[in-house]
Amino acid sequence: MNRQYLYSLFIFLALLSCSKPASNLTPSGELSDTEKTTISEEVREMFTNYYADIKKNGMTAEFNYLDHSPSFYWLVPGATRPITYAEAEQGVNQQAQLYASIDNKWKSLYVYPLKSDLAFYTGEMESTVTDKSGNSSTYTVVESGIVIKRLDGWKLLNGQTTTIKAEAH
């Protein structure tokens, strides 16, 4: 009887020692290093194309890079609630009439792959906008967002942007 009790205790302690600590909950290991690198490169490439596209074709080219879905939302500088895709579309169309060019550059960009079709990014971006009268301003913003991979590439799904510095030239 004592021996059986000891066996039971032994099993219980063994099970207890084998179970993973609660702090180990999160990830994941579902992405290999290669996959993470690929996702990061794809997201960076998307931003490169995105910024080249709006520089060349104007602000409305931005629509190619926003996720046109009910899941889209963005907290833009100064706003107290996130805007929907329809509101973003309206805002971009209005701004497109005011600005002649926009030149965005990341000063720092960190990409954190979450899943094969989802990644988080954050960084500091410099945005120089020139209006149709030739006046330009440079904004330094901090942007954090989630990007999702759709059939036609990575799209901005949700996030927020805060203006840190604004300089008129």
Place this chain on the structure above:
Amino acid sequence: MKSYFFYLFALSCIIIACNSKPAEQSNADAKATPTDEVKNENTSSQAKEAACYRYFGKNDTIYLQLSEVYGTMTGMLLVKNNQKDQNVGTLQGKMMGDVLIGDYSFKSEGTMSVRQVALKKQGDGFIEGYGDVSEVNGKMVFKNPSALKFDESRVYAKVPCKQ
């Protein structure tokens, strides 16, 4: 002979236990959970490396990933509530002394929201602040940020971002 089977059974139990994931971890794996950062190769970065924090409660699990970019605390907050869908949102704010006051922008059950969050540094981690809130132009803000109460039982413990 009886003992032999008992030992065999015990050994099997241990092997199974050691190779199985806890239930919560399996759930987490099926959702979006951060892996590790892929660093920027760009120049002149003012972003500091991300730090990650986790809270495990009976009813919810929270994962916070924070970086400092140009003096702004920026990151992602992933909340998994047993009663609701997991939601992932972004957070941006400033450190006011040892308290991070930020805006958490998220979508839960189809509704987009912004609410202020207060996280007080405690050791390596953070503890969450609570207080009366009011809605200002659609954003939930603390009525009196200096009167916040911090719940020491909800510790966002620092964890490695890379698992």
